[in-house]
Amino acid sequence: QSALTQPPSASGSPGQSVTISCTGTSSDVGGYNYVSWYQQHPGKAPKLMIYEVSKRPSGVPDRFSGSKSGNTASLTVSGLQAVDEADYYCTSYAGSSFVFGTGTKVTVL
Amino acid sequence: EVQLVESGGGLVQPGGSLRLSCAASGFTFTSYWMNWVRQTPGKGLEWVASIKQDGSEKYYGDSVKGRFTISRDNAKNSVSLQMNSLRAEDTAVYYCARAVAVPDYWGQGTLVTVSS
Numbered sequence: 001q002s003a004l005t006q007p008p009s010a011s012g013s014p015g016q017s018v019t020i021s022c023t024g025t026s027s028d029v030g031g032y033n034y035v036s037w038y039q040q041h042p043g044k045a046p047k048l049m050i051y052e053v054s055k056r057p058s059g060v061p062d063r064f065s066g067s068k069s070g071n072t073a074s075l076t077v078s079g080l081q082a083v084d085e086a087d088y089y090c091t092s093y094a095g096s097s098f099v100f101g102t103g104t105k106v107t108v109l
Numbered sequence: 110e111v112q113l114v115e116s117g118g119g120l121v122q123p124g125g126s127l128r129l130s131c132a133a134s135g136f137t138f139t140s141y142w143m144n145w146v147r148q149t150p151g152k153g154l155e156w157v158a159s160i161k162q163d164g165s166e167k168y169y170g171d172s173v174k175g176r177f178t179i180s181r182d183n184a185k186n187s188v189s190l191q192m193n194s195l196r197a198e199d200t201a202v203y204y205c206a207r208a209v210a211v212p213d214y215w216g217q218g219t220l221v222t223v224s225s
Contacts, residue, residue: 001156001170001171003153032210034210034211035211036211036212036213038212044217045204045215045216045217045218046154046204046212046215047215048212048213048214051209051211051213057213089153089154091154091211091212092211093210093211096159096166096168097156097159097168097170098156098208098210098211098212099156100146100153100154100155100156101153102153103153103154
């Protein structure tokens with residue numbers, strides 16, 4: 001149950017795009033199309049932003065998009081806004097369990 | 110509206126026990142796996158335990174196996190986590206989360222502090 005690997009930080013200016021990677025193994029990210037991404041603001045619960053690799057829940061802006069290639073999933077935030085500044089976590093189903101990413105702090109410059 | 114409300118957190122001494130509860134509403138409780146996930150202050154998220162819709166299957170993270178027990182009461186739309194032999198490293202915010210393979214809705218969390 002090793003954590004998925006994410007970069008500790010990412011940043012961009014308002015209006016720019018930022019992409020966060022999430023690297024696992026063939027036993028988790030590479031083996032299932034159940035990768036989700038969460039946004040977490042300080043003191044708040046995680047909020048689902050992307051599920052099943054690339055699907056957006058109702059109410060999530062289309063500035064958020066997800067993809068996967070092999071054992072690595074990615075989240076792209078386009079048209080960065082100040083409200084997007086938060087911690088982002090990926091998670092993947094791993095067969096009777098799930099594993100989280102190490103988390104990425106996104107800073108809007 | 111999906112709601113998950115945790116309760117039962119607090120301060121407990123090392124070696125002690127605590128029982129967390131989560132009250133669910135706004136969805137068909139018996140259609141979902143339910144889970145506990147924790148977050149150490151300032152750190153990342155860790156899966157703790159999962160229970161199948163009818164309670165027939167339960168799974169635990171390695172760090173809590175043998176010490177924690179997850180259960181559910183489908184008549185009351187609730188899920189619980191019995192935590193025994195608590196250690197300092199169990200200090201965290203504990204979230205209840207609904208899942209379809211992975212979590213979608215989360216509660217607001219309850220803080221558990223293990224300290225003497």
